[in-house]
Amino acid sequence: MIARRGRWSSVVLSALCFAALACSGGGESKTAATGDSAKAGAGGAAGKAIKIAMIAKSSDNPVFLAARTGAEAAAKELSAKSGTTVEVEWLTPAKEDGEVQAQRVRQAMNEGVDAILISCSDAGKVTGAINDAVDRGVTVMTFDSDAPQSKRFAFYGVDDAKAGQQTMAELAKLLNGKGNVAILAGNQNAPNLQKRVQGAKTEAAKYPGIKIVGVFNHIETPQDASAEVIRVNNAYPEITGWAFIGGWPLFATSLLSELNPAKQKVASVDAIPVELPYIEKGVVPVLLAQSVYLWGDVGVRTIFDKIHDNKSPANAVMPMELVRVSKENLGDWARQLKSWGFTDVDPKYLALPAASGAPATAAPAAGQ
Amino acid sequence: MAELTQERSAPRGPGFVRRLVASQETGLVIVVTLLTITLIALAGSHLDRRTGLEVNNFWNPNTLVQTLTDASFFAIMAIGATMVIISGGIDLSVGSIYALAGVTMALVLRAMGPMGPGATAVVGIVVCVGIGLLCGLINGILVVGLRVHPFIITLGSMWVLRGIAFVISKAESILVPPSLTDVAKAPLGLGGGLYPVPMLVMIVLTIIGAIYLTRTVMGRHIFAFGGNLEASRFAGLSLGLIQIGVFAVSGLTAGISAFLGASFYGSASSGDAQGYELYVIASAVVGGASLIGGKGSAVGAMLGALLIVLIRQSIRTLHFDQNYEWIVIGCAIIIAVVIDQWSTRMAARRLTKAAESARAAA
Numbered sequence: 001m002i003a004r005r006g007r008w009s010s011v012v013l014s015a016l017c018f019a020a021l022a023c024s025g026g027g028e029s030k031t032a033a034t035g036d037s038a039k040a041g042a043g044g045a046a047g048k049a050i051k052i053a054m055i056a057k058s059s060d061n062p063v064f065l066a067a068r069t070g071a072e073a074a075a076k077e078l079s080a081k082s083g084t085t086v087e088v089e090w091l092t093p094a095k096e097d098g099e100v101q102a103q104r105v106r107q108a109m110n111e112g113v114d115a116i117l118i119s120c121s122d123a124g125k126v127t128g129a130i131n132d133a134v135d136r137g138v139t140v141m142t143f144d145s146d147a148p149q150s151k152r153f154a155f156y157g158v159d160d161a162k163a164g165q166q167t168m169a170e171l172a173k174l175l176n177g178k179g180n181v182a183i184l185a186g187n188q189n190a191p192n193l194q195k196r197v198q199g200a201k202t203e204a205a206k207y208p209g210i211k212i213v214g215v216f217n218h219i220e221t222p223q224d225a226s227a228e229v230i231r232v233n234n235a236y237p238e239i240t241g242w243a244f245i246g247g248w249p250l251f252a253t254s255l256l257s258e259l260n261p262a263k264q265k266v267a268s269v270d271a272i273p274v275e276l277p278y279i280e281k282g283v284v285p286v287l288l289a290q291s292v293y294l295w296g297d298v299g300v301r302t303i304f305d306k307i308h309d310n311k312s313p314a315n316a317v318m319p320m321e322l323v324r325v326s327k328e329n330l331g332d333w334a335r336q337l338k339s340w341g342f343t344d345v346d347p348k349y350l351a352l353p354a355a356s357g358a359p360a361t362a363a364p365a366a367g368q
Numbered sequence: 369m370a371e372l373t374q375e376r377s378a379p380r381g382p383g384f385v386r387r388l389v390a391s392q393e394t395g396l397v398i399v400v401t402l403l404t405i406t407l408i409a410l411a412g413s414h415l416d417r418r419t420g421l422e423v424n425n426f427w428n429p430n431t432l433v434q435t436l437t438d439a440s441f442f443a444i445m446a447i448g449a450t451m452v453i454i455s456g457g458i459d460l461s462v463g464s465i466y467a468l469a470g471v472t473m474a475l476v477l478r479a480m481g482p483m484g485p486g487a488t489a490v491v492g493i494v495v496c497v498g499i500g501l502l503c504g505l506i507n508g509i510l511v512v513g514l515r516v517h518p519f520i521i522t523l524g525s526m527w528v529l530r531g532i533a534f535v536i537s538k539a540e541s542i543l544v545p546p547s548l549t550d551v552a553k554a555p556l557g558l559g560g561g562l563y564p565v566p567m568l569v570m571i572v573l574t575i576i577g578a579i580y581l582t583r584t585v586m587g588r589h590i591f592a593f594g595g596n597l598e599a600s601r602f603a604g605l606s607l608g609l610i611q612i613g614v615f616a617v618s619g620l621t622a623g624i625s626a627f628l629g630a631s632f633y634g635s636a637s638s639g640d641a642q643g644y645e646l647y648v649i650a651s652a653v654v655g656g657a658s659l660i661g662g663k664g665s666a667v668g669a670m671l672g673a674l675l676i677v678l679i680r681q682s683i684r685t686l687h688f689d690q691n692y693e694w695i696v697i698g699c700a701i702i703i704a705v706v707i708d709q710w711s712t713r714m715a716a717r718r719l720t721k722a723a724e725s726a727r728a729a730a
Binding site: 188 | 416418534540542635643687694
């Protein structure tokens, strides 16, 4: 008798799941269809179209959302110019997970995409999947975080060790070469962040007056990162400088009141709109911006050149330079962010006068 | 104990057919089939580069094997976790056991240097299974020895084991020897980029798990333990050993899954399988396991894992907004449990009515 329990429960469950799925389908389409390309997923045979799966590390990180905006804008522009429809399909996991990324690579490959643009959470985990995709004729490019042992044809991103060095060098300058320094390091398993930490340590070693108090890891959300900074400050009152090798705590406003610029100096990687008040108020005098929009923009253009024109970049590794953002070029940077599609740039920054030397934010040519 | 009837060997004839139709696994099979048909109908198609033929975006060998492979890592762990749940416990540490077993295997293999493919595979599986078994035994011994609820013990061990994995790996993602990947990705004659090994291991372990639960005395003791603790005590069962045993099996399956996962993906790190414990528990629950114990099956766990992965797959194949994935899976779990509880109450009411009718007739 008990065996009858739940006989039809699964069937009802199925119906409700379908209903939930149908509701979710009422939201945005996952295909950034350009032009008349809305056929994707419903019988979109290849035809004259280039379909690119974009797999960033996590979909809750604003820097990757900017990269997505860049990719979609580039796809739209290329579609209009060339007559070949370029589609970007966003297959980024909700949170960082190398195994899930590998699964997404296989899924994209099985659904017949032409190319994959990926930032690798764990190169070791995705290398096999990338190689399988390349072996099956899919063009693969990495951005932000590379899989150097894989068969990808190009990588676009900053030199992470150099980024760590630059961050520490800026901090050392702010501290006049003397102080107790902490490094905020994000996810301890991310290879690119490990390289940045190593770069920061290497740079710190050049300054005899700089002492590294510790390297502090945390979950990569603004709240967790801010909480970690506050915790560490309470535990180590002797800290006079912070090197944030990622901008996580500055993606929220809590540290605007928690950090005292008279007591602590901060230099940080990343400069998205929400971080600009930190420069304005002098809490973080220097931000080293990754041109995150260009991850997507350059990625899509490079892939397009490869597939459409059979043109590869001169070097497989295409370096992205960090842009130094301070009070001097805050207005220029704000306008640059606005032009990249960021909608949350405070108008007061857009009204700031131009610096004498505009920030170097131009995208490298695909063939660079 | 009542569920013993559900798990008992199937009688032949119309009774068997009735039971088959009535079983929750059949319901899950229907759900999976419906979802599959829907996906085939709505998935669209693309041109296969290798063959030049138009293929369905879902109903093609690569996607099907990929879906089953994705499910296999959860499903294998879910088989072990289901035994813990049947016993009335819970194991939150399976994801951490997975990470620790994978990392330890990768470190051991790196320390041992180059070996033949056979030796590499043997060392790998022994280390992974050994670590998984050891962790499971420790969990079980702590639960029994300290008389603390499994939720607390495994919550603690979840952090401890992942912490150990982090410390010993120095947060590095450690590559495993390519020969190990060759084992996990052996085409077994299929070719065409099809890797059926994880899927086959899942099927074999499901069969073993089902036999263990339904055809062995130890398996039935687990149902007895979870279904009615007092009755089991009076029946003279070794309660401590049963409880240690289920945690050992849960650790063992996590170790096997870790071996397959690290080998298939080519590396192991302390961050692996973070949050997977929830998928594993969800698989067991959707598969019909009752969190109050006494109910569940290995086949149900596998089907539960497959259903969850299919829901994830369908969100992508049908190009729905993937940000809804967690909402859909969360709803599915809640609905499954609520319906199950409702049907349990209905069954109990029917039993009471039947008993009252019999008494009145007498």
